Amino acid sequence: MDHFVRRDGRLFAEGVPLTRIAELHGTPTYVYSEATIRTHFDRVREAFSTIETHISYSVKACPNLAICRLLQSLGAGFDVVSGGELARALEASGRGEEIVFAGVGKTDDEIRFGLRAGVFFFNVESRDELIAVSRIATETGSTARVALRLNPDVDPGTHRYITTGKRENKFGIDLVAARALAREATSLGGISIEGVHVHLGSQITDPAPYGEALDRLREPIADLRQFGHRIQWLNVGGGFGIFYRGGDAIPAESFAKVIVPRVRDLGCRLILEPGRFIVGNAGVLVTRVVRMKPSSEAGRFFVVCDAAMNDLIRPSLYGAWHAVWPVECAAASDVDLRPDEGILADVVGPICESGDFLAKDRRLPAVASGDLLAVRSVGAYGFSMSSNYNSRPRAAEVLVSGDRVRLVRRRETLDDLLGPERGLE
Numbered sequence: 001m002d003h004f005v006r007r008d009g010r011l012f013a014e015g016v017p018l019t020r021i022a023e024l025h026g027t028p029t030y031v032y033s034e035a036t037i038r039t040h041f042d043r044v045r046e047a048f049s050t051i052e053t054h055i056s057y058s059v060k061a062c063p064n065l066a067i068c069r070l071l072q073s074l075g076a077g078f079d080v081v082s083g084g085e086l087a088r089a090l091e092a093s094g095r096g097e098e099i100v101f102a103g104v105g106k107t108d109d110e111i112r113f114g115l116r117a118g119v120f121f122f123n124v125e126s127r128d129e130l131i132a133v134s135r136i137a138t139e140t141g142s143t144a145r146v147a148l149r150l151n152p153d154v155d156p157g158t159h160r161y162i163t164t165g166k167r168e169n170k171f172g173i174d175l176v177a178a179r180a181l182a183r184e185a186t187s188l189g190g191i192s193i194e195g196v197h198v199h200l201g202s203q204i205t206d207p208a209p210y211g212e213a214l215d216r217l218r219e220p221i222a223d224l225r226q227f228g229h230r231i232q233w234l235n236v237g238g239g240f241g242i243f244y245r246g247g248d249a250i251p252a253e254s255f256a257k258v259i260v261p262r263v264r265d266l267g268c269r270l271i272l273e274p275g276r277f278i279v280g281n282a283g284v285l286v287t288r289v290v291r292m293k294p295s296s297e298a299g300r301f302f303v304v305c306d307a308a309m310n311d312l313i314r315p316s317l318y319g320a321w322h323a324v325w326p327v328e329c330a331a332a333s334d335v336d337l338r339p340d341e342g343i344l345a346d347v348v349g350p351i352c353e354s355g356d357f358l359a360k361d362r363r364l365p366a367v368a369s370g371d372l373l374a375v376r377s378v379g380a381y382g383f384s385m386s387s388n389y390n391s392r393p394r395a396a397e398v399l400v401s402g403d404r405v406r407l408v409r410r411r412e413t414l415d416d417l418l419g420p421e422r423g424l425e
C-alpha cells in the first residue's frame with residue numbers, strides 16, 4: 001500500500017506530481033511519502049498493541065535524518081548497527097535510551113560510543129563481544145544492558161543474502177553455546193543481561209518461522225533465568241516483508257498473531273526492529289531516460305537512464321524485482337501490457353557493468369529520451385545502499401507531505417566527490 005497514485009496520466013507522490021519534483025530537484029531523485037510511512041508505522045503499532053512493544057526503526061533501511069525524525073515523532077526508537085547509525089539516531093532523537101545497538105563486529109570505539117550514549121540495549125552476538133562489553137563498561141564505570149542475540153537455526157524462506165538466523169550465518173550465538181555463556185556471564189562485571197534477541201532475515205512473507213524461532217528460545221531463556229539473569233525483554237528483530245508485486249506480503253497482524261502469545265508466555269516485553277515494512281513502499285526513484293538504444297534483437301530496447309546500480313543496487317545484488325513505469329502515461333494504471341503492445345525493454349544505467357540494470361525483460365509503453373520513469377517500492381535499502389561507483393554523485397532525497405515538497409538530502413556535487421582526496425595526491 002502506498003500514496004503514489006496516477007491521476008490524469010501523471011504519477012503523483014501524495015499531492016505532488018513527480019514531474020514537478022524532477023523540475024525542482026533534478027534526477028535521479030528518491031521521493032518519499034510521509035503518509036505512507038505513517039500508515040505502515042501505525043499498522044505495526046496497532047497489530048502489536050495488545051502487548052507492551054518498543055518499535056525500534058531499523059535505521060539501515062533508510063537512514064535519512066528527516067525520516068528518522070519523522071519516525072521518532074510517531075513514537076519509534078531506533079535499531080542501529082554501526083557507530084555512524086548511532087550518531088544519526090542520536091542526531092535525530094538525542095535520546096540514547098531509545099536505541100538498540102546490534103551488529104556482529106562492534107569495535108571497542110563503537111562499544112564506548114554506545115555506553116556514552118546510554119543505549120537501551122547492546123544486542124551482543126558472541127562470547128568475545130560479551131567479554132569486550134564487560135571489560136569496557138567496567139573500565140568506564142558503567143553498566144551495559146545486554147540482550148544476547150541467539151541464532152535459532154530457522155530458515156525464513158527468503159533470499160540467501162538476507163537470511164540471518166540459520167546456523168551457517170555469521171549472526172548470533174548458537175543455542176548450545178548460549179547455555180555455557182549464561183553460566184560464564186554470572187562472573188562478568190559491567191553487564192546486566194535482561195533480554196534475548198533474534199533477527200531471522202529480511203523480506204519474510206510467512207509468519208511461521210517467527211513461531212518456530214520463539215519456540216526454540218524457551219530453553220535458552222529458562223537457562224539464562226536459572227543462572228540469575230532477569231530476562232524481561234524479547235527482541236524479535238525485523239524482517240516483515242512488503243509488496244513488490246501482487247500478493248507477496250501479509251498484514252502485520254499475521255506476524256502479531258504468531259509472535260504476541262509466545263512473548264507473553266515467556267513473560268517478556270517485546271522489542272521489534274522493522275525497517276523495510278515501514279519505509280519500503282514509501283519511496284520511488286525518479287529517473288530520466290537518457291538514451292533509447294535498440295538491442296540487436298528485433299523489437300527490444302535498452303532504456304538507458306540517469307539512475308544506475310550505484311543508486312539502486314537491489315536488482316543487481318539480489319535479483320530484486322521493482323515495478324518501473326513512465327511517470328507520464330495515458331494508461332490509467334501501471335498494468336502489464338499485452339505481448340503486442342509497447343516495447344520490450346531492459347531498463348539500465350550508464351555504469352560499465354552488464355550487471356547494471358534496474359529492470360529486465362519489461363514490456364513498457366513506448367518511451368523516448370527525456371521521459372521520466374518511476375522505480376517503485378525503493379524506500380528500503382535503496383538510497384541507503386547507494387555508492388559513488390563510476391564517480392557518480394549520489395542522488396537527492398525528497399520528502400513529500402501532502403502538497404509540501406521538502407529536499408531532505410541535497411544531490412552530491414563533484415566537490416563532495418573529490419574533496420576527501422584533494423591535497424593528498
Ligand SMILES: *Cc1c(COP(=O)(O)O)cnc(C)c1O
Pocket residue numbers: 058060061079081102103199201202203237238239240273274275276277380
Ligand atoms: C536489518 C536489520 C533489521 C531490519 O530488517 P527489515 O527486514 O528491514 O525489517 C532489524 N534488525 C537487525 C538486527 C537488522 O540487522
